[in-house]
Amino acid sequence: MTPEQLFSPVVGARPHEAILDQVERLLSAGLIRPGDRLPSERVLAERLGVSRPTVREAMRTLEALGVVLPTQTVGRGSAAVVAGRADAALGAVLRLAIATSGLSVPDIVDTRVLLERHAVSRLARAPEPRLDAAEALLREMDDAGLTPERFHAADVRFHIALADAAGNRAVALMMSSLRHAIEGYVLDLVGGLDDWPTVCRRLRVEHRGILAAVVDRDADEAARRVEEHIRAFHDVATGVR
């Protein structure tokens, strides 16, 4: 089957949504995969029986959702390529959803605790936990010259590295989305701290403690430490302690 034969004419009042649905079904069925090139705008418009602007809008949406790679630099009308992992784009989407829904900080903190306790205790129970990525990030965060922003970026990657290594992709995806979603808020908090060097030293010690518990295969201790770490950071940053 040629790529364009995968798509079928769109019927109904909302062609834009119908195109997204078709792409989703083709992805779910494994008929299109990351790295595949979709038919060009012109071919898709013919095949789907819709206008080229409609195809373009659907492609832009898929691009915003991280499902296809950006084609803007290549020029209009060119074929889109299916993207790999959609975590970062999903983060952008969750950020918008959180902005619209008005989630509260305590709810976000509790959800982080829930997802991250699960991740580190699962990792501590893994037969051969892969910890290289997390360890490399700890070394990166030892650099005393890091700005709070760069430290925070490495910190987020450390937590996501643990979740990735723990192996539940769904939990890792939600965790990284939530982290990307609250990034702006956390950076605002960090920017308002009186004594960043002290906080930063404490975060380093806590990170090493979490990893040590994982290395010791102590799932309960790893879960306890990650919870304490998350709650302490939010308490410091919001001025409770």
Add this chain to the structure above:
Amino acid sequence: MTPEQLFSPVVGARPHEAILDQVERLLSAGLIRPGDRLPSERVLAERLGVSRPTVREAMRTLEALGVVLPTQTVGRGSAAVVAGRADAALGAVLRLAIATSGLSVPDIVDTRVLLERHAVSRLARAPEPRLDAAEALLREMDDAGLTPERFHAADVRFHIALADAAGNRAVALMMSSLRHAIEGYVLDLVGGLDDWPTVCRRLRVEHRGILAAVVDRDADEAARRVEEHIRAFHDVATGVR
């Protein structure tokens, strides 16, 4: 400040993303809220210094993300209205992300267990749990004439009602997104069952058991029952039992 003064000229190579960022920041800051009308396409294009098609594409993306209400029926060029809760759209997005990322069924089941154990045990500890919505859905599912599809839709709403009542919006949002995301897969499973009436009776009993534990304020028992319920359903549906 007039609505158009909230927006500022877009700079850089990716105007489409810059527009999404501006909308997100305005939402986060509470400067635009659900129900508000955004400036018209024409006004936005002038204010942002971009073409009208670029504004239209950004609005379509926001529409796909559930951030603004669909304007298609009202006609092109009209002003978009900020939407309320973005759960359903977020579900569509997560569904695409899951399709791209190829999440496994065991990971999805474990994530459901994690989120739903948290929700019901939190609900069982609430001072005055609001259970009317969940109870009404149990009565709806007692109707012996329901098709598997309608039963399943009420079943999903029952689980989401418990999470909503539990009060952590972030967990409820992720749970409902995940449920919407796996809807097609679950309906395929249900459609392949030999003995739907038996499965259906068992699901009813299990639902009442979960609610009874919540009413008894037994958080551990409620968590245990919801986990057993989720795992048993996936085992039956995938033919393990």
